[in-house]
Amino acid sequence: MTAVAIGVSPAGAGSVLALDACFDRAREPYTSVVDSHLHTRPFGGKAIPFEELTGYLHKSGVRYASMYGIGQTLPVDSGCTYYLDCPGVPVTPSMKNDFVNAANYLEERPEDPELALSMTFMDLNHPETIPSGIDLYDKEFPGAFRWAGEVNLVKQALFPNQHEPATSENIKNWAPFMKVLRDRGIPITIHSDLGSDAEPTKYLPLMEETLRRYPQNKIVWAHMGLSKELSTMNPDQHIGIMKRLLDRYPRLTLDLSWRVLEDQYFSKPGVxxxxxxxxxxxPTRAIPGTDFVAAANKDYQVYAEELEVTSRINKALGDEAFRGIALGRNYFRLLGIDRTAPEVCAAR
Incomplete structure (x- = not known):
């Protein structure tokens, strides 16, 4: 496939495709052309209309995205849009966002941006319900879903909404649905907090158990295990954990989504x-994303800001990692799609 250089103004004013060209980092924007972590449905309330949202992607220069719903939804009669605003209100797994996503996608079938539908209904605390759910998706939308997650192994932010971490016994019982994903080459994005400021690695054993039991699955660790509850971890300690697990588990991929990584870690002096x-x-082991949640009270400027903030780390990367992360090479490989990221132009 011919290499393509994708040029977009920082303000997202449009795009220029140049065949047989390399990507000139000195002239082109640093924002990622992939959004591998995009919630096209909110936790509750109205969503940004699908066609409007895909317009945000096109305008900002994003050409590929994984289309997450939100499996953990608020009750329809709660009046809540965001779970943090409604402590005590249960947030429970549901298929409804995935079905709306699939219907929207199949009606429009956009080619630019190119989207990958994701199954987000999976309740990791009740894995016995998952294989039949996948069967239902296969029946209703054959071949449409190419990703799984974001699903919650442990998410401290949801504790006030009756979420509990999955247990080692739960993880053992994931085997049937993990085999389905493995056989189909489907990646699964797992939200698994490392811990809190008081106990930085409290929940690390849960992810280690997952990786130990399912080393052949394509597991994507959302936000590298970081969260608002873990804002003061020593970066050297965090990086050391990531290195150890990447070395031990070759199919593990790190998800760099969510501005918390930039705001709480990357932006600090020397970090x-x-x-x-x-x-x-x-350079081949991470993918970018915004973690944008498409609630109707947001607009293009909010999305563009999230993309810019989560892309700032790209400016500090060497060319190989930049090509893998910002230009999509790692995402293409992980998803198994026939796309070629452009080479980065040699420095002049």
Whole structure:
């Protein structure tokens, strides 16, 4: 396939495709052309209309995205849009967002941006319900879903909404649905907090158990295990954990989505270069994303800001990691799609 250089103004004013060209980092924007972590449905309330949202992607220069619903939804009669605003209100797994996503996608079938539908209904605490759910998706939307997640192994932010971490016994019982994903080559994005400021690695054993039991699955670790509850972890300690697990589990991929990574870690003095050096050492093992949630009270400017903030780490990357992350090479490989990221132009 011919290499394509994708040029977009920082303000997202449009795009220019140049065949037989390399990507000139000195002239082109640093924002990622992939959004691998995009929630096209909100936790509750109205969503941004699908056609409007795909317009945001096109305008900002995003050409590929994984189309997450939100499996953990608020009750329709709660009046809540965001779970943090409604402590005590249960947030429970549901198929409804995935069905709306599939219907919207199949009606429009957009080619630019190119979207990958994701199954987000999976209740990791009740894995016995998952295989029949996948069967239903196969019946209703054959071949449409190419991703799984974001699903919650442990998410501390949801504790006030009756979420509980999955247990080692739950993880053992994932085997049937993990086999389905493995056989189909479907990646699964798992939200699994490392811990809190008080106990930075409290929940690390849950992800280690997952990786130990399912080393052949394409597991994507959302936000590298970081969260608002873990804002003060020593970056060297965090990077050390990531290195150890990447070395041990070759199919593990790190998800760089959510502005919390930039705001709480990458932006601190001296820290950005540490993470950039780490990603340069593992240039094929991370994918970008915004973690944007498409609630109707947001607009294009909010999306564009999320994309810019989550892409800032790209500026510090070497060319190989930049090509893998920002230009989509790692995402294409993980999803198994026939696309070629452009080469980065040699420095002049």
């Amino acid at each position: 950005r270069q540490k993470y950039a050096a780490f990603l340069d050492r593992y």
